[in-house]
Amino acid sequence: MSSALDGEPVPPDLFASRRRRFLAGRGGVVASAVSGVVVIGGLAAVFWLAPGGATVRYFFFNPHFMWQAFVGDPSKGFYSVGLGLLTNLWIFAVAEALVLVCGMLIASARLSQSPVLLPFRLLSTAYTDVFRGIPILLVILMIGFGLPELNLGYVSNQSPAVYGCAALVVSYSAYVAEVYRAGVLSIPHGQLLASRSLGLSHGATMRRVILPQAVRTVIPPLLNDLISLQKDTALVSVLGAIETTRAAQIYSSTVFNFSGYAVAAILFLLLTIPMTRFTDHLIARDRARRLAGA
Amino acid sequence: MSEVVLELRDVRKRFKDHEVLTGVSLALSRHEVVCLIGSSGSGKSTLLRCANLLERIDGGDIELFGQSLLDPRVDPDRVRRHIGMVFQSFNLFPHLSVIDNILLGPVHALKRPRAEVRAEALELLGRIGLATRADDYPDRLSGGQQQRVAIVRSLAMRPSLLLLDEVTSALDPTLVGEVLDLLTDLARQGTTMLVATHEMGFARNVAHRVAFLEGGRVIEEGPAQEVLDHPREAATRAFLERVR
Ligand SMILES: Nc1ncnc2c1ncn2[C@@H]1O[C@H](COP(=O)(O)OP(=O)(O)O)[C@@H](O)[C@H]1O
Ligand SMILES: [Mg+2]
Numbered sequence: 163m164s165s166a167l168d169g170e171p172v173p174p175d176l177f178a179s180r181r182r183r184f185l186a187g188r189g190g191v192v193a194s195a196v197s198g199v200v201v202i203g204g205l206a207a208v209f210w211l212a213p214g215g216a217t218v219r220y221f222f223f224n225p226h227f228m229w230q231a232f233v234g235d236p237s238k239g240f241y242s243v244g245l246g247l248l249t250n251l252w253i254f255a256v257a258e259a260l261v262l263v264c265g266m267l268i269a270s271a272r273l274s275q276s277p278v279l280l281p282f283r284l285l286s287t288a289y290t291d292v293f294r295g296i297p298i299l300l301v302i303l304m305i306g307f308g309l310p311e312l313n314l315g316y317v318s319n320q321s322p323a324v325y326g327c328a329a330l331v332v333s334y335s336a337y338v339a340e341v342y343r344a345g346v347l348s349i350p351h352g353q354l355l356a357s358r359s360l361g362l363s364h365g366a367t368m369r370r371v372i373l374p375q376a377v378r379t380v381i382p383p384l385l386n387d388l389i390s391l392q393k394d395t396a397l398v399s400v401l402g403a404i405e406t407t408r409a410a411q412i413y414s415s416t417v418f419n420f421s422g423y424a425v426a427a428i429l430f431l432l433l434t435i436p437m438t439r440f441t442d443h444l445i446a447r448d449r450a451r452r453l454a455g456a
Numbered sequence: 457m458s459e460v461v462l463e464l465r466d467v468r469k470r471f472k473d474h475e476v477l478t479g480v481s482l483a484l485s486r487h488e489v490v491c492l493i494g495s496s497g498s499g500k501s502t503l504l505r506c507a508n509l510l511e512r513i514d515g516g517d518i519e520l521f522g523q524s525l526l527d528p529r530v531d532p533d534r535v536r537r538h539i540g541m542v543f544q545s546f547n548l549f550p551h552l553s554v555i556d557n558i559l560l561g562p563v564h565a566l567k568r569p570r571a572e573v574r575a576e577a578l579e580l581l582g583r584i585g586l587a588t589r590a591d592d593y594p595d596r597l598s599g600g601q602q603q604r605v606a607i608v609r610s611l612a613m614r615p616s617l618l619l620l621d622e623v624t625s626a627l628d629p630t631l632v633g634e635v636l637d638l639l640t641d642l643a644r645q646g647t648t649m650l651v652a653t654h655e656m657g658f659a660r661n662v663a664h665r666v667a668f669l670e671g672g673r674v675i676e677e678g679p680a681q682e683v684l685d686h687p688r689e690a691a692t693r694a695f696l697e698r699v700r
C-alpha cells in the first residue's frame with residue numbers, strides 16, 4: 163500500500179549543512195564581526211587611501227576649518243553655521259505645529275460626510291492634489307518671491323525665513339493630511355458600523371472610536387514626515403535666510419573650504435537621528451503588539 | 457403576539473446596478489424570535505443593515521412601532537438607540553476595555569450617568585460569567601467570550617429588539633454553543649430578535665418563525681417547524697437540502 167504522499171520508510175538526512183550549523187552557532191558572532199571589520203574598514207581605507215583622499219579630507223573634513231565654520235566670524239564675512247541652526251530650529255518648530263493642525267483640518271474636510279460641507283471636501287481634495295504635486299522648492303520660491311511683490315502691507319513685509327516657513331507649512335500640510343486620512347481609512351468598517359448601531363453620531367464615532375485607533379497607526383508615518391520637514395528647512399536658504407546651510411555656503415565661498423558643509427550635515431544628523439531612532443522604536447513596538455495579537 | 461415592533465414593507469436596496477433586495481416584506485412582533493435563512497449572498501446582512509438605517513433604502517418602507525423611519529423628521533441616531541445589532545465579526549472596540557465597550561453607548565449616546573450604567577453593565581457581565589474580565593481588553597478574550605460581550609454591549613442600551621447577523625459564523629465550533637445558549641436564554645426571557653443564521657438547530661428549537669430569503673425577497677415564511685420540515689417552495693427545499 164503506497165501512495166504518492168508516502169515518504170521513504172527512513173528519512174534520508176534531516177541535518178542542516180555544516181555551513182548553516184556553523185553560522186547558527188558561535189560562528190555567527192565571529193562571522194558578523196569579521197564582515198563588519200571588512201566592510202567598515204574597507205570603506206575607511208578607500209576614503210583614506212584614494213588618490214584624492216587627502217584633498218577631500220582637507221577641503222571637507224578639516225577640523226580647523228570645521229570649527230571656524232561652526233563658530234563663525236562676521237568680521238571676516240561669514241556667519242556661524244552653529245547659530246544658523248537656531249533658524250532651522252524655529253522654522254521647524256513653528257512649521258511642525260502648524261502642519262499638524264492644518265493637516266488635521268484638511269483631512270477632516272476630506273473625510274466629512276455632510277452635504278453642507280461638499281465645497282470644503284472638493285477644495286481640500288484639490289489642495290492635497292496640487293501641493294503634493296508641486297516640488298517644495300518651487301512652492302518656496304513662489305511664496306518667497308511672490309508675496310513681497312504683491313505689496314500687501316504686512317503680508318509682503320516679512321523676512322525670507324517667515325516666507326520659507328509658510329511655504330513648508332503649505333506643502334507639508336498636504337502630505338500630513340493624507341497621512342491622517344490614511345490612518346482613519348485603515349480602521350475596519352465594522353468599527354464604524356458597531357459605533358453607529360449603538361446610536362452614536364458621526365462626530366462621536368470619530369472622536370471616541372475611529373480617531374483613538376487611527377492615532378496609533380498614524381504616529382510612525384507622521385514622524386517620518388516631520389523628520390523630512392526638519393531637513394527641508396535647509397531649502398529656505400534659497401530665499402537668502404541665513405540658516406545652517408546658507409551659513410555653510412557663505413563660509414565656503416569666503417574661505418574656499420567646504421568643511422562648513424560637513425558641520426551642517428553633522429548638525430542635521432544630531433537633530434534627525436534621535437527622531438529616526440524613536441520612530442523605528444515605535445514601529446517595532448507596534449509590530450510586536452500586532453504579532454502578540456495574531 | 458400582537459404588537460408589531462418592526463415591519464419591512466416591499467423594501468428595495470441596490471448597490472450600483474445590482475439590486476440586492478427586490479422587495480422584502482417582513483414583520484416582527486414583540487417577544488418574537490424570527491430566523492432569517494438563505495444562502496450566502498442572498499442579502500441577509502444587507503437586510504439587517506437596512507432595518508436600522510445603516511444603509512439607505514431605495515424603495516418600500518420600514519416602520520418601528522408603527523412609525524415610518526423614512527419620515528424626514530426621523531433622526532437615525534435615535535432610531536438606532538432602540539435597535540441592538542450584533543455582528544459576525546464581533547466588532548468590539550479594541551482600544552476600550554470590556555466594561556468601556558459596554559458603557560460607550562449608554563453613556564455617550566443615551567447620556568446616562570456613568571456610575572449607574574456601570575453597575576448594570578457589571579450585573580450583565582456577571583450573568584455571562586465574565587464579571588472578572590471587565591477591565592481586560594477584548595483581544596484577551598476568546599471568540600465566544602468576545603461575541604457574548606458584544607451581545608451584552610447591545611443589551612446595555614435596553615433595545616426594543618436585537619438584530620443578529622450570523623453571530624456564530626466566525627467562531628471556532630467549540631465556542632458556538634456558549635453563544636447560542638446565551639441567545640436561547642434571551643429568547644426565553646422574551647427578547648425580540650431577528651436572527652440571520654445558518655444554525656438550523658437553533659432555528660428549529662428557538663425561533664417562533666423562519667423566513668427564507670432568496671433573490672432579494674422573502675419567498676417563504678411561517679412557523680419554524682413548518683418551514684424547516686415541510687417547506688412549500690422548491691427553492692426552500694433545495695436550500696435546506698444543501699445546508700443539512
Ligand atoms: N456595500 C456593498 N457594496 C456593494 N455590494 C454589496 C455591498 N454589501 C453587500 N453587497 C452585495 O450584496 C449581496 C448580498 O450581500 P449580503 O447582504 O452580505 O448577503 P448575506 O449576508 O446573505 O451573505 C452580495 O452580492 C454582496 O456582494
Ligand atoms: Mg452576511
